Amino acid sequence: MTKVLFVCMGNICRSPMAEGMFRRAVREAGLEQHVETDSAGTHAYHVGDTPDMRAQEAVRRRGADISKLRGRKVADSDFDAFDYILVMDGDNYSKLIQRAPAHHHDKIRRLLSFSRKYPNLDVMDPYYGGPQGFEDNLDMIEDAVQGLIKEITAAEPKAQTR
Numbered sequence: 001m002t003k004v005l006f007v008c009m010g011n012i013c014r015s016p017m018a019e020g021m022f023r024r025a026v027r028e029a030g031l032e033q034h035v036e037t038d039s040a041g042t043h044a045y046h047v048g049d050t051p052d053m054r055a056q057e058a059v060r061r062r063g064a065d066i067s068k069l070r071g072r073k074v075a076d077s078d079f080d081a082f083d084y085i086l087v088m089d090g091d092n093y094s095k096l097i098q099r100a101p102a103h104h105h106d107k108i109r110r111l112l113s114f115s116r117k118y119p120n121l122d123v124m125d126p127y128y129g130g131p132q133g134f135e136d137n138l139d140m141i142e143d144a145v146q147g148l149i150k151e152i153t154a155a156e157p158k159a160q161t162r
Contacts, residue, residue, distance in 0.1 A: 001034060002036070002083050002084070003035075003037070003038075003082045004148070005039065005074075005078055006022070007042060007074060007085060007092055008039075008088040008092060009088075010043055011039055011041030011046055011071040012051050013052050013126055013127050013134070014055075014088040014125065014141075015040065016055060017051070017055050017059050017141055018039065018141045018144075018145070020065065022148065023037055024064040025142075029153070035152060038082075040072050040078065041074065048071060049071045050069065050071075051069055054134050057134075058135060059138070062138055074096065079104040082107065084107060085100075086109055086111040087111065093109075093110060110122070111123060111148075114144040114145070117143045118143060123137050124136075
């Protein structure tokens, strides 16, 4: 079982959008029995909250539902529990690298390190902007998620179902 955690600052925009799009990609690839996913924030601003309505609407238009997700803060146990800890930007990357035990640093990567079109850029926080920011984020996230699926299936050939 491969376990993936998506992380942003508050866990109400970028990381739940990534979780939702990744769940859709996992389902489309027939990998539900081989992959688990979750999302969290580096801050506790929105613990227990649903994702931002603009994020929910944008993701819904792309065929996924994140309405049942709830914000949570990254827990120390997450460093042991997850195989991939994928952050949305450099600030959250730095926060997790400082917090994680050194032997888990290789798990912490930028989500866009899996992207062909947007390699190693930040998925910028759309919270204070308009709807186009959410759409731009989803373009980046969808591209990166496809790269992540490829890496997971290459690393675990038994997970391939097609």
